[in-house]
Amino acid sequence: MNVIDRCWRPNLEWRKHRSQLATCSVGYAGKMLNNIGNDLIYYKVTDSSDDPINPKPNTLRYGASMIPSKVWITFEKDMDIKLEKPLLISSFTTIDGRGVNVHIANNACLMIFKATNIIIHGIRIHHCKPQAPGMVMGHEGKVIPLGHVDGDAIRLVTASKIWIDHNTLYDCQDGLLDVTRGSTNLTISNNWFKNQDKVMLLGHDDGYVRDQNMKVTVLYNHFGPNCNQRMPRIRHGYAHVANNLYQGWLQYAIGGSMDPSLKSESNLFIAPTSRNKEVTWRRNSSNNGDTWEFHSVRDIFENGASFTTTKGGRVPKPNYNNEQRFKVVDAKFVKSLTRSSGVLPTM
Template sequence: MGSLPYADVDSTLRAIAGQAEGFGRFAIGGLHGPLFPVTTLADDGPGSLREACRRPGPGWIVFKVSGVIQLSSYLNVGSHKTIDGRGERVKLTGKGLRLKECENVIVCNMEFEGGRGHDVDGIQIKPNSKHIWIDRCSFKDYDDGLIDITRGSTDITVSRCYFAQHDKTMLIGADPSHVGDRCIRVTIHHCFFDGTRQRHPRLRFGKVHLYNNYTKHWDVYAVCASVEAQIYSQCNIYEAGKKKKTFEFYTEKAADREEARSGLIRSEGDLFLDGAQPCLLTGIGETSVFHPSEYYQTWTMEAPSDSLKHVLQICAGWQPIPQPVDHHS
């Protein structure tokens, strides 16, 4: 049994900054800014999360209240912000977070449930956002996606998150016409996709490293590689329900190419349970899939096993952990 990543990030409040593994490893959030305490569950106004997110400059947002914040519209998050839910239990509902043309954002230990309306995602990352880390968040039941990463947003890590009661879980790269999405790079690890139907993730154009995730009882497919996608699936657990096909390949035509193409998935050390079928395009370009070591040197990974499955069911998503002490304040 290997050690889980981030063993020490709860030692002090800001110890989490810059500690992500993978493509989001440079996200420091609001490391160099003051504490912004959220003191009300109101959608806007003094002491609200919305007011804290719109403040200029870096800031580390913490909560002095627990409960549900009913968002009437998307909540725009500015650059150099940490939304840190440790120490309380805060659920966002109605709408979600929008990370638009921003950088250095960390969202930690929050719940997202019941987002309503056309194009409403739990966390929408677009356009041109980078250095983002989403850690230990729980997502369920939105009208569109739970996390969408599109329009040239890149260098993002999603870790230790829990996804449930949803259809189109995670879309990365929105449309074959957006060829600028070739820059997208995302790491997804130690997440638990619990009976969500599809898109764990669905990728166009970019590069995604998946490791030590547990994807259970999907209803369409587990992971989809579409136009020019490269997915490196490493030591994940895929446990089938009624639907056995794990990997799907959709062919689409990039706006600047003559021929339609699908994507590529390289599976290494994955565990396929209850009849899960890899159905890889064997021999076709698997070697063309990037290797994570071309971009970062280390990541915390273990062989997929019953013990890993057990740990992910407990450790993914919102956690009842105390708020660490802040030595900056």
Template sequence: MRLITKAFAGACAIALLAVAAPAATGSEEAGETVAGPLSRGSGTALGHQVLGPRDGWAAYGRGTTGGASAAPGDVHTVSTRSELLAALGEQDNDTPKIIYVSGTIDINVDEQDRPVDCGYFADPGYSLAAYLEAYDPETWGMDERPHGPLEEARDRSHRNQAAHSIYRVPSNTTLVGLGKDARITGGAMYIRGAQNVIVRNLTFADNADCFPAWDPLDGAAGNWNSEFDAVWVHSSTHVWMDHNTFDGGGRPEQEHFGRTFMIYDGSVDITRGSDLVTMSYNHFDNYDKGMLVGGGDGHQEDIGRLRVTYHHNLFENVMQRSPRVRRGEVHLYNNHYRVTDEGIFDYAWGVGLESSIYAQNNYFEGPIAPGSIAHRWNGTDLYETGTYLNGVSRRHQVDVVSAHNAARPGSPLGTEAGWTPWLYEKIDPVAKVSRDVPRNAGAGKLD
């Protein structure tokens, strides 16, 4: 399987095998959609572009304009962590603002923007070697989760990293990369409690969790769990993410306790009552866990929300969850799913509790079994039409639900989504999707 080497993650693992260094000290509006063209252009003109009037769920109601109305004094160009944080301001700073990212911003730096590794965040009482010795199933067992001083030190270390590496995007913000090489590495973007946010033309990479938690009760053999998605949309509405690249790092080769030592989580999770989101022309590359719509079956705040559109996205070597959906009304159309390596693909569409997925004209390419495209997770129905696998002639069309039911007769799916999408501009034929999406999806592709 293809893996991407991560210098930061490797440095973290080395640093933590020894005793670590001390740590561093609104409501929805109903109404008509917003009119206005989705203009194209280069350079700083990108910051003033707004979502098209029918471009997915984020166009509903007042639409999504981000910081397009920003005054000249609220337009910033940033190239370091400190500049980015200053431009974003406080979480309650809802003044319209446009922030252009120039070059690479590394979030894993100190206050003087000097690079740091995992040891910078580690609590004095934590080391990975000691943690592995203390909670080895041979001695600790598999009947209870880790607790005691070392787990507490791991948790403090994790909190140190979270306090440093999470950066929050407030309402009425447009965050856009300049040119073809704008990147944000090492951090976790939280769009939390915000409204009207646009994120475009950026590459996100290397958002490793330095302090994964061992859970022997997670599955039959236990699992390592990490946090820090590249982007977490939490309790937010009207969000448009377009022409971004998410570099996931794949499944790490390192194992502890016979289980993969997971240091990466997902790309863009949309949870906790978030609503009215459009994901367009993004490239999700080399993820184990792709993304969630709805974070848990018990999240009652999700009921009646989680309306998300995915269109013209490229999912490349994403093993599972693209997306996994709970409760949301999710429109999936004109997406391209590509797998290049044997044996890595698990499923694409996760049909979770009370989910309502409506899938149209999506293309799959690679060593993928038709019955594995969808997977039932406490859900009941999936509407699908126009799915093709490894070709665009009639013989390559797949009835996803029938294929799933043949592969898993004990957990059949129905075909009633319970709604019909109406906010979309145009649904392309699959032959066009197979050609155009790989060429146009991702950062650096905007004219």
């Protein structure tokens, strides 16, 4: 097991100690200790229906948007949840799908908007569709207007200290994970991303300079099969991409623009049998001569894969503090480290 899973999965009594999970995260999210404590409310979803403006008790939206304190959300049974509008998740919320099969699919999906200290764990999110502007329940029971939403599985807008772990994401109309508008201090770990054109976007747009402060750890994820591009695509900020499995790509695996920094460390890149073997893509800027810090450290390249690194200069370090730090394992172990990526089997 990798270091995150080893923290909680060997405990056969994990159902009785669900909040132990909050002590297991590493990378820029750090430990999620603000999500637990004596004031934590345990909330169980028993009703799979959804009302975006007047959510009923026992539904997912009520737990994620209406409770003005720390809440740990679990599910009574297997559920298919079709959200009528994007689900806005309040700060200090954990959505924990362990032990059951929960699908959020076939319409609106998840949004973290101006919120912090959130865990999303063990959910299948797929076939997400664009949404027209409309009213939706926001944080702490306040109905707010929400503009057009593109159809991402999970979209972060001005969010911080977010841990996204052991989810399975696929087949959405836009992307699987968008990190935008100054979002930072994120760990994206143990997820399975598959069957998707645009996978992961880090950075809002070329003009949004606040994303220069963005820091993201991408760890123990499985990309593929049938992923095209953006694993991730980075603008402005910094990403530490470590111990991930890349099962092919079409256009590219990792790309960027607007001076991003990337440390790609001990990943396994398996190139597609045909088409592009190059891992990286850089968008040239005609007006300011963008520079990139793209560095590959101890990566393994199979089936002809190649990685164009930045020449000269130092490799940018993640500069983790003690609670964020973890040991990056030799890339020859990536297949075993990512063997359990995605939603875990019900136990």
